[in-house]
Structures are given as structure tokens and as C-alpha cells.
Amino acid sequence: MVGATMTLPGLGSSALADTLEASAAQRVATGKPVLFTADQDALVAELADVIIPTTKTPGAKAAKVNEIIDVVLKDCYKQPDQQRFIDGLTQVQKMSQDAYGKSYTQLDNTQKIDIMKKLEAEAKQQRAEMARKVEGQQDVQIPQAKRNATPFFVMLKDLTLMGYFTSEIGATQALEYVAIPGRYDGCVPLKPGQKAWAI
Template sequence: MTKINRREVMIRLSAVLGVAFTAPLQAGVLGEKIYSGPSAPVTPLQEKLVAEVADVIIPATSTPGAKAAGVENFILRVIRDCYVPKDQEAFFAGLDRLDKNAVSRFGKAFSALSADQKNTIVSDAVTGDKDFFQLLKSLTITGYFTSEVGATQALDYLPVPGRFEGSYPLKPDQKAWAL
């Protein structure tokens, strides 16, 4: 049996999820800190907004969603520890634009919107603020599927992997395997 290190798991996970791991994202997943200078301050409102938007990207279904997995903590840590101030400011400016769009369209902050209204605002960001949304989506997916909740409840989890079986029969409605 071959032992797989965390870096190899992340490479395989990125192939499965179709996530392009940038250097800051990979460093964040591995718990590394590649930026140690001053970070953009994060307000409690911004932290809540990250959690709410992440929960729209990965909502709770039969498994917990992004908010239940604490994905906002991962996202904010990666932004703080792995992105330079210019990129940090661009991320928080994107959050502000998303919240301002909610206020202009529905008269309420994003966090106060209904689920359908939140989906509308996020859909607007998919097309109107593509760079911001792609970064947030990538961080959300990576944070979720590398969290305990994502790896053990959303995916099947085999703590000690066995041998490779390339053609493994799946039962109806069986989840994909965590790597």
C-alpha cells in the first residue's frame, strides 16, 4: 500500500473537482502562509457575507452546506495569508459590489434576502463580476471539500485507502469517493 501525502491528495482533488489550483490557493490548502505583510481588515459584516455567499454556492441539501462546514474561515484565512494586499482589496471590493447590488435590486443587504433573491444576486455576479466570482467559487469549493464535513459527509470517506480498482461498480445513488 502506497502512502499519499497531502500535496498528492490536492492534485488529485483538483482533477476531480475541475479546480485550477493557483499558487495562493494551493498554499492555503496546505496551511502555508506565503504572504506575511499587513492584511486588509475584515469586518464581521464581511465575514458574514462570505459565509452567506458560500452557502448559496454550496447550499445544505441532504448534506451540510458551506456555512455549516465553516468555509468562510478557510476563505478569509487564504485571502489574508496567501494573497497580496492588491488582491485582498480586490476580493473585498467584489464582496462590497455584491452587497450593493443586493441593496440596489431588492432594498436589503445580501444577508437579509430570501434564498431566491440571493440566487439572483449570485447569478448576476457570475456574469457581471466574473473574476471575483470565479475566485470566490474556487475558494468555496476547495474549502468545502477539504473540510471534515465535505470530505466525510458530502463524499464517501475511506480513511485508509486500499488498492486501486479502476473499474469499481457503484450502487444507485452512491456518492463519489473522497480522495
């Protein structure tokens, strides 16, 4: 989780790093999420694992990305953004119930992917609506609070990727990793099939 602090903007202050470490330590000590409920935490783990499943390398669930998302959302996001994410989780459960009559965590992999595709399509539509212009102005039918709001799916995907590739599993197994690199080479050609370098 400490690695995640390096990838977020404006996290140079040691106070925020201390806050993140305190929240991570609290989560480890109690075994409970710091922002989510237990059900929401399990749902985030499932959603993240659909975005980065286990293949030749462990997936998002193995990297405990849900724990990173929980801590980062609590300490780095404003309350309206936290609420939008939690509302998105509620929407996922509703979509799952409406389509299949069960919770998202109980769906098979094909059904989970189907819900994820619907979320992605909805996010694209929201972005398109936000980008519409009416005579050089944004559409006045879109409430001011939603004009620059990041859709839930985009937040989920961004947080999943950040959490995974800053985790030990993501950095050392999904990417090429050198614990103590030698000299700096600004441009190194990759061989076919070679992994990208962890930074």
C-alpha cells in the same frame, strides 16, 4: 483548514503550512477573522451557503467555509487579489441595496440566488472581454492589470468548493470517505446515485 493546504498549488513548503496553521489558530483563539471584517465574514458565509446549500448533507455554512476562505485569502493570495475579492464583497452589498433596499444577509433565498446569478453573468462577461482578440493581440481598451484578473465570482466559487470539499463535513458527508483506504484501484465504477470519492 490543514486539508486546504494540500489542494493549493505551491504549498509544499512547511513555512506556508505553518503560516496557515498560525492564522487558523489565531482565528479560533480570538473568534475574529484574520483578513475580513465581521460583516464581510458573515457575507462570505451567506454567499458560500448559496453556492453549496444544505440539502441531504450540511452546506457551506455548517462546514465553516467562510473561515477557510478568510485564512486562505490572507496567507495564499497576493494583495491585489485580496483587494479584488473585498471589492467584490462591496459590490455584492451595493447590488443588494440597489435591487432590494437591504443587505445581502437580510435577503430571502430567492433574492440571494438572483444576486448570485447576476454575479455569475458579470463574471462570464468579464471573461469574454478578457478573451477578445484584436489582430492577434488582447484588446488594448482593457487595462493590463485586468487582462488576466480572475473575476470575483470565480474566486468565490473556487474558494467555496475548495473549502467545502477539504473540510471534514465535505469530505466525510458529501463525498464517500475511507479514513484508511486499502489497496489502490485506479478505476472503480460508481453505482447509480453513489457519491464521488474524497481524496
